[in-house]
Amino acid sequence: VPELPEVETLRRSLEPVLVGQTVDSVRVLRRDVVVAPGDPPGGASRQRAPFTPAPLTPELLLDRAAIERLERRGKQLALVAADGRSVIVHLGMTGALLHTHEPRPRRHPPHTHIVWRLAGGSALRFVDPRRFGLVRAAPDGHANLWRSLGPDALSLRATELRTRAARTRRAVKAALLDQSFVAGVGNIYADEALFAAGIHPARPADTLVREETNRLACAIRRVLRDAIARGGSTIRDYRDASGAPGSYQSRHQVYGRAGDPCRRCRTPLTGTRLAQRATVFCSVCQRST
Protein backbone atom coordinates (compact mmCIF):
# COMPACT_ATOMS: atom_id res chain seq x y z
CA VAL A 1 0.00 0.00 0.00
CA PRO A 2 1.99 2.95 -1.20
CA GLU A 3 1.82 5.84 1.25
CA LEU A 4 4.21 8.75 1.72
CA PRO A 5 7.35 6.68 2.53
CA GLU A 6 6.82 4.38 -0.44
CA VAL A 7 6.20 7.26 -2.85
CA GLU A 8 9.23 9.13 -1.52
CA THR A 9 11.36 5.99 -1.92
CA LEU A 10 10.06 5.67 -5.46
CA ARG A 11 10.83 9.34 -6.15
CA ARG A 12 14.40 8.92 -4.92
CA SER A 13 14.94 5.76 -6.95
CA LEU A 14 13.51 7.37 -10.08
CA GLU A 15 15.33 10.67 -9.84
CA PRO A 16 18.77 9.53 -11.04
CA VAL A 17 17.36 7.66 -14.03
CA LEU A 18 14.71 10.19 -15.13
CA VAL A 19 15.98 13.68 -14.47
CA GLY A 20 17.72 15.03 -17.54
CA GLN A 21 16.15 12.34 -19.73
CA THR A 22 14.06 13.01 -22.80
CA VAL A 23 10.88 11.07 -23.54
CA ASP A 24 11.10 9.48 -26.97
CA SER A 25 7.58 8.08 -27.15
CA VAL A 26 4.56 7.28 -25.01
CA ARG A 27 2.34 4.27 -25.45
CA VAL A 28 -1.00 4.02 -23.65
CA LEU A 29 -2.34 0.48 -23.40
CA ARG A 30 -5.30 1.41 -21.20
CA ARG A 31 -6.89 4.77 -21.73
CA ASP A 32 -8.98 4.57 -18.55
CA VAL A 33 -6.02 4.85 -16.14
CA VAL A 34 -5.36 8.30 -17.60
CA VAL A 35 -7.19 11.47 -16.64
CA ALA A 36 -6.77 14.17 -19.27
CA PRO A 37 -8.15 17.71 -19.25
CA GLY A 38 -11.85 17.45 -20.07
CA ASP A 39 -12.24 14.01 -18.51
CA PRO A 40 -14.29 13.57 -15.33
CA PRO A 41 -11.98 14.53 -12.44
CA GLY A 42 -12.10 11.08 -10.89
CA GLY A 43 -11.21 9.26 -14.09
CA ALA A 44 -13.16 6.75 -16.12
CA SER A 45 -13.13 3.87 -13.66
CA ARG A 46 -14.90 5.92 -10.97
CA GLN A 47 -17.42 7.39 -13.37
CA ARG A 48 -20.82 5.80 -13.35
CA ALA A 49 -22.57 7.70 -16.12
CA PRO A 50 -21.34 7.04 -19.66
CA PHE A 51 -19.09 9.73 -21.06
CA THR A 52 -16.83 10.40 -24.00
CA PRO A 53 -13.17 10.49 -23.03
CA ALA A 54 -11.34 13.62 -24.09
CA PRO A 55 -8.85 13.16 -26.90
CA LEU A 56 -5.52 11.95 -25.55
CA THR A 57 -2.50 13.20 -27.44
CA PRO A 58 1.02 11.92 -26.58
CA GLU A 59 2.03 15.49 -25.69
CA LEU A 60 -0.36 15.33 -22.72
CA LEU A 61 1.76 12.49 -21.31
CA LEU A 62 5.13 14.22 -21.74
CA ASP A 63 5.99 12.99 -25.24
CA ARG A 64 9.20 14.76 -26.38
CA ALA A 65 9.60 16.34 -22.94
CA ALA A 66 12.86 16.87 -21.08
CA ILE A 67 12.23 15.71 -17.51
CA GLU A 68 13.45 18.42 -15.19
CA ARG A 69 12.48 17.20 -11.73
CA LEU A 70 10.29 14.85 -9.68
CA GLU A 71 8.13 16.36 -6.96
CA ARG A 72 6.16 14.60 -4.27
CA ARG A 73 3.31 15.87 -2.12
CA GLY A 74 1.69 13.35 0.16
CA LYS A 75 1.23 10.16 -1.85
CA GLN A 76 1.33 11.86 -5.24
CA LEU A 77 4.31 12.07 -7.55
CA ALA A 78 4.71 14.69 -10.29
CA LEU A 79 7.02 14.29 -13.26
CA VAL A 80 7.80 17.84 -14.30
CA ALA A 81 9.08 18.76 -17.75
CA ALA A 82 11.31 21.71 -18.54
CA ASP A 83 8.56 23.23 -20.70
CA GLY A 84 6.06 23.36 -17.81
CA ARG A 85 4.08 20.21 -18.54
CA SER A 86 3.49 17.80 -15.65
CA VAL A 87 2.16 14.32 -15.19
CA ILE A 88 0.89 13.31 -11.79
CA VAL A 89 1.02 9.67 -10.77
CA HIS A 90 -1.18 8.21 -7.99
CA LEU A 91 -0.17 4.65 -7.27
CA GLY A 92 -3.49 3.78 -5.64
CA MET A 93 -3.24 0.34 -4.03
CA THR A 94 -1.02 -1.67 -6.34
CA GLY A 95 0.46 0.82 -8.78
CA ALA A 96 4.16 0.85 -9.65
CA LEU A 97 6.49 2.88 -11.85
CA LEU A 98 9.15 0.47 -13.01
CA HIS A 99 12.31 1.43 -14.84
CA THR A 100 13.53 -1.15 -17.31
CA HIS A 101 16.51 -1.42 -19.61
CA GLU A 102 14.49 -3.54 -21.98
CA PRO A 103 12.34 -0.89 -23.64
CA ARG A 104 10.76 -3.08 -26.31
CA PRO A 105 10.23 -6.57 -24.92
CA ARG A 106 8.07 -9.03 -26.81
CA ARG A 107 5.40 -8.28 -24.30
CA HIS A 108 5.28 -6.10 -21.24
CA PRO A 109 4.46 -7.60 -17.84
CA PRO A 110 0.76 -8.13 -17.14
CA HIS A 111 -1.20 -5.00 -16.16
CA THR A 112 1.23 -2.64 -17.88
CA HIS A 113 -0.93 0.35 -18.81
CA ILE A 114 1.52 3.03 -19.98
CA VAL A 115 5.07 2.82 -21.37
CA TRP A 116 7.35 5.82 -21.74
CA ARG A 117 10.40 5.10 -23.91
CA LEU A 118 13.37 7.25 -22.98
CA ALA A 119 16.06 8.66 -25.23
CA GLY A 120 18.77 6.85 -23.27
CA GLY A 121 17.38 3.47 -24.40
CA SER A 122 15.49 2.51 -21.26
CA ALA A 123 11.79 2.74 -20.49
CA LEU A 124 9.41 3.54 -17.67
CA ARG A 125 6.28 1.44 -17.15
CA PHE A 126 3.15 2.24 -15.20
CA VAL A 127 1.87 -1.11 -13.96
CA ASP A 128 -1.23 -1.48 -11.77
CA PRO A 129 -3.20 -4.74 -11.43
CA ARG A 130 -6.02 -3.29 -9.32
CA ARG A 131 -6.27 -0.08 -11.32
CA PHE A 132 -6.95 2.10 -8.30
CA GLY A 133 -4.07 4.21 -9.51
CA LEU A 134 -4.34 7.11 -11.94
CA VAL A 135 -2.03 9.08 -14.18
CA ARG A 136 -3.17 12.65 -14.52
CA ALA A 137 -2.09 14.86 -17.40
CA ALA A 138 -1.42 18.46 -16.38
CA PRO A 139 -0.20 20.27 -19.50
CA ASP A 140 -0.14 23.59 -17.64
CA GLY A 141 1.58 22.26 -14.54
CA HIS A 142 0.28 20.50 -11.45
CA ALA A 143 0.13 23.40 -8.96
CA ASN A 144 -3.65 23.77 -9.23
CA LEU A 145 -4.24 20.06 -8.80
CA TRP A 146 -2.26 20.02 -5.56
CA ARG A 147 -3.99 22.98 -3.98
CA SER A 148 -6.59 20.79 -2.30
CA LEU A 149 -3.97 18.67 -0.52
CA GLY A 150 -3.16 19.32 3.13
CA PRO A 151 0.36 19.96 4.38
CA ASP A 152 2.88 17.22 3.57
CA ALA A 153 3.01 14.84 6.53
CA LEU A 154 6.80 14.45 6.45
CA SER A 155 7.26 18.06 7.56
CA LEU A 156 4.00 18.44 9.49
CA ARG A 157 4.35 21.12 12.16
CA ALA A 158 2.70 20.68 15.54
CA THR A 159 0.99 24.08 15.36
CA GLU A 160 -0.47 23.20 11.95
CA LEU A 161 -1.78 19.86 13.24
CA ARG A 162 -3.24 21.50 16.35
CA THR A 163 -5.10 24.15 14.35
CA ARG A 164 -6.52 21.60 11.95
CA ALA A 165 -7.46 19.05 14.64
CA ALA A 166 -9.37 21.72 16.56
CA ARG A 167 -11.62 22.25 13.55
CA THR A 168 -13.06 18.72 13.29
CA ARG A 169 -14.94 16.37 15.56
CA ARG A 170 -14.06 13.27 13.54
CA ALA A 171 -12.01 10.44 14.98
CA VAL A 172 -8.36 11.43 14.80
CA LYS A 173 -7.56 8.43 12.59
CA ALA A 174 -10.29 9.38 10.10
CA ALA A 175 -8.82 12.89 9.97
CA LEU A 176 -5.29 11.57 9.37
CA LEU A 177 -6.52 9.47 6.44
CA ASP A 178 -8.08 12.55 4.81
CA GLN A 179 -5.53 13.90 2.31
CA SER A 180 -6.92 17.42 2.58
CA PHE A 181 -6.26 17.32 6.33
CA VAL A 182 -2.69 16.03 6.08
CA ALA A 183 -1.18 14.63 2.88
CA GLY A 184 0.62 11.30 2.81
CA VAL A 185 -0.76 9.22 5.69
CA GLY A 186 -2.65 6.03 4.83
CA ASN A 187 -3.93 3.12 6.88
CA ILE A 188 -0.53 1.68 7.82
CA TYR A 189 1.15 4.86 8.99
CA ALA A 190 -1.99 6.24 10.66
CA ASP A 191 -2.05 3.21 12.97
CA GLU A 192 1.72 3.26 13.47
CA ALA A 193 1.87 6.99 14.26
CA LEU A 194 -1.09 6.84 16.68
CA PHE A 195 0.59 3.95 18.51
CA ALA A 196 3.90 5.83 18.64
CA ALA A 197 2.09 8.85 20.07
CA GLY A 198 0.05 6.76 22.54
CA ILE A 199 -3.25 8.11 21.22
CA HIS A 200 -6.43 6.08 20.73
CA PRO A 201 -7.49 6.10 17.05
CA ALA A 202 -11.14 6.88 17.88
CA ARG A 203 -10.39 10.02 19.89
CA PRO A 204 -12.33 12.93 18.42
CA ALA A 205 -9.67 15.16 16.87
CA ASP A 206 -10.94 18.28 18.61
CA THR A 207 -10.47 16.73 22.06
CA LEU A 208 -6.71 16.35 21.66
CA VAL A 209 -4.83 18.65 24.01
CA ARG A 210 -1.72 20.53 22.95
CA GLU A 211 0.67 17.99 24.41
CA GLU A 212 -1.04 15.27 22.41
CA THR A 213 -0.99 17.10 19.08
CA ASN A 214 2.67 17.84 19.74
CA ARG A 215 3.38 14.15 20.34
CA LEU A 216 1.34 13.14 17.32
CA ALA A 217 3.02 15.54 14.89
CA CYS A 218 6.37 14.36 16.16
CA ALA A 219 5.37 10.69 15.88
CA ILE A 220 4.07 11.14 12.32
CA ARG A 221 7.33 12.71 11.17
CA ARG A 222 9.47 10.14 12.98
CA VAL A 223 7.55 7.08 11.73
CA LEU A 224 7.58 8.35 8.13
CA ARG A 225 11.27 9.24 8.30
CA ASP A 226 12.17 5.82 9.72
CA ALA A 227 10.07 4.10 7.05
CA ILE A 228 11.79 6.06 4.27
CA ALA A 229 15.16 5.05 5.72
CA ARG A 230 14.09 1.42 5.22
CA GLY A 231 12.71 1.91 1.74
CA GLY A 232 9.06 1.90 2.87
CA SER A 233 6.79 -1.05 3.67
CA THR A 234 6.14 -3.88 1.23
CA ILE A 235 3.04 -5.79 2.29
CA ARG A 236 2.65 -7.45 -1.08
CA ASP A 237 2.93 -5.30 -4.16
CA TYR A 238 4.99 -2.22 -3.42
CA ARG A 239 8.28 -1.89 -5.33
CA ASP A 240 10.59 1.02 -6.07
CA ALA A 241 11.60 1.96 -9.62
CA SER A 242 14.14 -0.86 -9.80
CA GLY A 243 11.67 -3.44 -8.50
CA ALA A 244 13.15 -3.60 -4.99
CA PRO A 245 10.79 -4.07 -2.01
CA GLY A 246 10.94 -2.05 1.22
CA SER A 247 11.67 -3.57 4.61
CA TYR A 248 9.86 -1.35 7.11
CA GLN A 249 7.01 -3.89 7.40
CA SER A 250 9.18 -5.86 9.84
CA ARG A 251 9.24 -2.79 12.12
CA HIS A 252 5.47 -2.35 12.25
CA GLN A 253 4.28 -2.15 15.85
CA VAL A 254 0.55 -2.56 15.21
CA TYR A 255 -0.46 -2.71 11.53
CA GLY A 256 -1.38 -6.28 10.60
CA ARG A 257 -0.73 -7.51 14.16
CA ALA A 258 -4.24 -7.74 15.65
CA GLY A 259 -4.26 -10.34 18.44
CA ASP A 260 -0.46 -10.39 18.67
CA PRO A 261 1.19 -9.07 21.83
CA CYS A 262 1.95 -5.35 22.01
CA ARG A 263 5.70 -4.91 21.60
CA ARG A 264 5.68 -2.42 24.46
CA CYS A 265 3.40 -4.00 27.09
CA ARG A 266 2.60 -7.53 25.80
CA THR A 267 -1.17 -6.95 25.90
CA PRO A 268 -2.87 -8.55 22.87
CA LEU A 269 -3.48 -5.82 20.27
CA THR A 270 -7.09 -4.90 19.49
CA GLY A 271 -8.32 -5.20 15.92
CA THR A 272 -11.39 -3.19 14.94
CA ARG A 273 -12.88 -1.15 12.13
CA LEU A 274 -12.77 2.61 12.07
CA ALA A 275 -13.62 4.89 9.16
CA GLN A 276 -14.30 1.70 7.13
CA ARG A 277 -10.67 0.62 7.60
CA ALA A 278 -9.04 -2.22 9.46
CA THR A 279 -7.59 -0.60 12.59
CA VAL A 280 -5.18 -2.04 15.15
CA PHE A 281 -4.18 -0.46 18.44
CA CYS A 282 -3.10 -1.28 21.97
CA SER A 283 -5.87 -0.65 24.49
CA VAL A 284 -3.28 -0.15 27.24
CA CYS A 285 -0.70 2.02 25.48
CA GLN A 286 -3.32 4.06 23.58
CA ARG A 287 -5.87 5.11 26.16
CA SER A 288 -9.11 6.65 24.94
CA THR A 289 -9.23 9.72 27.18
Next chain:
DNA sequence: CTGGATGCCTGGGAGC
Protein backbone atom coordinates in the same frame (compact mmCIF):
# COMPACT_ATOMS: atom_id res chain seq x y z
C1' DC B 1 -21.06 22.67 4.77
C1' DT B 2 -19.54 18.17 7.12
C1' DG B 3 -18.83 13.54 7.37
C1' DG B 4 -20.39 8.72 6.68
C1' DA B 5 -21.19 5.16 3.06
C1' DT B 6 -20.34 3.20 -1.48
C1' DG B 7 -18.11 1.40 -5.67
C1' DC B 8 -14.24 0.71 -8.33
C1' DC B 9 -10.70 -3.61 -9.09
C1' DT B 10 -7.73 -8.10 -8.73
C1' DG B 11 -4.97 -11.58 -6.37
C1' DG B 12 -4.28 -14.19 -2.53
C1' DG B 13 -5.71 -16.64 1.45
C1' DA B 14 -9.21 -19.17 4.14
C1' DG B 15 -12.45 -22.59 4.28
C1' DC B 16 -14.90 -26.43 2.54
Next chain:
DNA sequence: TGCTCCCAGGCATCCA
Protein backbone atom coordinates in the same frame (compact mmCIF):
# COMPACT_ATOMS: atom_id res chain seq x y z
C1' DT C 1 -6.76 -30.33 -5.39
C1' DG C 2 -10.18 -27.00 -6.83
C1' DC C 3 -13.77 -24.21 -6.00
C1' DT C 4 -16.10 -20.05 -3.80
C1' DC C 5 -16.00 -16.27 -0.82
C1' DC C 6 -14.03 -12.48 1.29
C1' DC C 7 -10.77 -9.15 2.18
C1' DA C 8 -7.11 -5.62 1.32
C1' DG C 9 -8.02 0.07 0.84
C1' DG C 10 -7.17 5.23 -1.83
C1' DC C 11 -10.03 8.04 -3.73
C1' DA C 12 -14.00 10.31 -5.96
C1' DT C 13 -18.63 10.56 -5.56
C1' DC C 14 -23.10 10.19 -3.59
C1' DC C 15 -26.21 11.11 0.09
C1' DA C 16 -28.17 12.41 4.78
